[in-house]
Amino acid sequence: MKISVQAEQFDMGAETNAFIAAQNGMGAIVTFSGIVRDLADNPMRYMEIEHYPGMTEKAIGEIVKEAVSRWSLGDACVIHRYGHLHVGEPIMMVATSAPHRVDAFEAAEFLMDYLKSRAPFWKKEVTQNDANWVDAKNEDEEALNRW
């Protein structure tokens, strides 16, 4: 299991390759990455991500543990950045491995849904004109109900 909460950029390709290389007997790997996207009518200067050091690592650890107990997984990896991020940069990635694809897909979705609403990160969009904290969406909270 790899959990990393970091300010530095990461190389998705290199992380994915390292994850695959560390597996043994797994037939399915799923990866997901969230990227900083620009705003259509208000160009973004950068995204600022704040987090709660200590609780962040603990919360992610519990979410990963839950995923491992619910699906037949070989391994899981979560990398999440904080600090100053620019448009086009990866914010985070999730990787799962399992003997078969259903477990890998479902566990990756579960990890994503929980990271969105239960890991203590807060995003702020700093544009040319203003700076706004991103509001949590009702649908993100509702997404947890399916698990």
Added chain:
Amino acid sequence: MIKVMYFAWVRERIGEASESIETEAATVSELIEELRCKEPRYNMAFSDLSALRVAVDQTLTDFDCPLADAKEVAFFPPMTGG
């Protein structure tokens, strides 16, 4: 003494990231009431509790949570990770 932490717009409204508070509050709700009476900036930050979440000793909980042995309480808006 209890360490009280604020994140995101709660931190901005209160104007500090954390502070140590001497309190007799038995629950999170009681602590919030104490803070609201302190100064208008706290009253403003805590005016709509439906917009706030709380963690006691780094575990997400609710406003009824007892503070008996708590060392750290954090207030923040709903999380926006991922």
